Amino acid sequence: MNxxxxxxxxxxIHPNRPALHLGRDCVSDYGDFHRKALQVAGWLRDKGIEPGDRVALFMKNCPDYLIAQYGAWYAGAAVVPINAKLHGREAAWIIENAAAKLSFTSPGLTEALAQAGAAGKTVDIGSSAYAGIFQTDPTGTPEPRDPADLAWLFYTSGTTGRPKGVVIDHRMLMTMSLSYLADVDPVGADDAVLYAAPMSHGAGIYNMVHVLMGARHICPPSGGFEEAEIFDLARHFGNVQxxxxxxxxxxxxxIARATGETGEGLRSVVYAGGPMYLADIIEAVDHFGPIFIQIYGQGEAPMGITALSRHDVADRTHPRWKERLASVGRAQSAVEVKIGDAEGRELPRGQAGEIMVRSDVVMPGYWQNPEATEKTIRDDWLLTGDVGFMDEDGYVTMQDRSKDMIISGGTNIYPREVEEVLLTHPAVAEVSVVGRPNAEWGEDVVAFVVMAEGAEMDQAALDAHCLDQIARFKRPKAYFTLNELxxxxxxxxxxxxLRKRLEEI
Structure with missing residues (x-):
């Protein structure tokens, strides 16, 4: 099924229901959204796009993003979402690797692709050629697709090298979307989803469940994350997720604490994509109330591994509420999660190992990369590369990426644990902890710190703060200040x- x-x-069923908004303005109801997607599909077919072909979306957040996406799906193509913040050369590499025949672009990004010599045809959504698509009559119906057909070719962030293309099929997207309703948050026609993070990633991949339920889709006029704009739109629409x-x-x-904003109209904020430090989420809940939900996923298992419910995030009555709040929650309904050793054997509760996942939400493999697939999928289990443990109640606590773990004197040290402690010091605004090679001990713990406004580095004070809360061998042996991480x-x-900078120090 497509x-x-x-x-x-x-x-x-509901053609007149408001669908796509640019700021406060409704630019398409669901009937118009559907007609425009059919028009895009017909145009793509006329341009030679066949079922299974790839169509890239190198676009900023805007209503036309969804129109182009559904138009490509209606034509039976797969979409290749590309973050609009990438350099033109990075985007061009993804387009070439995906063998995308055509790319939809936003004004300003078209030139970046042209300068990079991107392959395939490029269509700027601000051009007359794009506008002409909607002068034709909508024809045809959505192309039938098998659940295992490629739908969304997602490229990983590439922090350790070239990004890899994750094959995400229609079944994965459906499983993820239905799991959202079961495990994350209900959605109704009176709800609105606000795209303040890139639609090429976590924010945009949740569009399907909101389409299914006939909710409103809001793109901020800024095209991105502006706090004042978010608060204004949430107040205006209400029931915003x-x-x-x-x-x-x-x-x-x-910003809310500094300006007196209360978050009126924000019903649900789903957070993921990096470590949420305990001090930060406690402060957020204290200010905004019980609006936060955490999910844990990867490109290889999009948004669908675990969830920490709104109740668990806000609860302060459970005797172990802090431990639960520091976790990433429990397995979502459609997945199996276990903690495995180096051979993939399940470890006892409470023992740290690699987080492993088996589900219909897990990718079949990487795009044209069988070697990487073989390393990541073992007996249908996804090896996430994340180290963590599961408690007796099924809550999974992620300690760190396996590649970021520091081994000093034969003992494992998880950077996140040290970061959590340092972030509770009032002089520390941001911190990242890494390992530095040491001939005697293997690695030393070092911290890169962004100081709070008006604060100065006091290594002795930070040492004392760490020694009050964690073992001596875990405290950083050196601190380096940065203006930003x-x-x-x-x-x-x-x-x-950061490790490269250590080599230069």
Whole structure:
């Protein structure tokens, strides 16, 4: 089944229901959304796009993103979402690797692709050629697809090298979407989803469940994350759901506290995509109330591994509420999760190992990369590369990426544990902990710190703070101050860059 049929079905039943908004303005109801997707599909067929072909979306957040996406699906093609913040050369590499025949682009990004010599045809959504698509009569119906057919070719962030294409099929997207309703949050026609994070990633991949339920889709006029704009749109629409990276949640809390914003109209904020530090989520809940839900997923198992419910995030009555809040929650309904040793054998509860996942939400493999697939999928289990443990109640606590774990004197040290402690010091705004080679001990723990406004580095004070809360061998042996931590386009700290800086110090 083609997941785009969800749009066709809701348009048949509720054609006049508001669908796509740019800011406060409704630009398409569901009937119009469906007609435009059919027009795009017909145009793509005329341009030689056949079922199974790839169509790239190198676009900023806007209503036409969804129109182009569903149009490509109606034509039986697979979409290749590309973050609009990438350099033209990076986007061109993805387009070439995916063998995309055509790319939809936003004004300004078309030129970046042209300068990079991107392959295939490019259509700017601000051009007369794109506008002409909607002067034709909509014809045909959505192309039938098998559940195992490629739907969304997602490229990983590439923090350790070239990004890999994750094959996401229609079954995976359906499983993920229905799991959202079962494990994350209900959705109704009166709800609205706000796209403040890139639609090429976590924010956009939740569009399908909101289409299924006939909810409203809101693209901020800024095209991205602006705190004041989010608060204004949430107040205007009400019942707003949004996806946010932990850094976005922290920023929203800081701005709200400084300006007196209450988050009126924000019903649900689903956070994922990086470590959410305990101090940050406690502060966010204290200010906004019980609106937060955590999910854990990867490109290889999109948004669908575990979920920490709204109740668990806000609960302060359970005797182990802090431990639960520091976890990533329990397995979602459609998945099996276990903690495995180096051979994939399940470990006892409470013992740390690799988080492993088996489900219809797990990818069949990487795009044209059988070697990487073989390393990542073992006996149908996805090896996430994340280290964690599961408690007796099924809550999974992720300690770190396996490649980021520090081994000093034969003992494993998880950087996140040290980061959590340092972030509770008032002089520390941001911190990232990495290992530094040591001939005697293997590795030393070192911390890169962004100081809070007006604060100065006091290594002795930070040492004392660490020694009050963690074992002596875990405390950093050195501290380095930075004006900002190096991050990729999705807000993840680039620890590879920090390790390179250590080589230069």
């Amino acid at each position: 997941i785009a049929c969800w749009l066709e079905r809701i348009a048949q 949004m996806f946010a990276a932990p850094t976005m949640v922290k920023r929203m809390t800081q 190096p991050k990729n386009n999705y807000g993840k700290v680039l620890k590879t860059e």
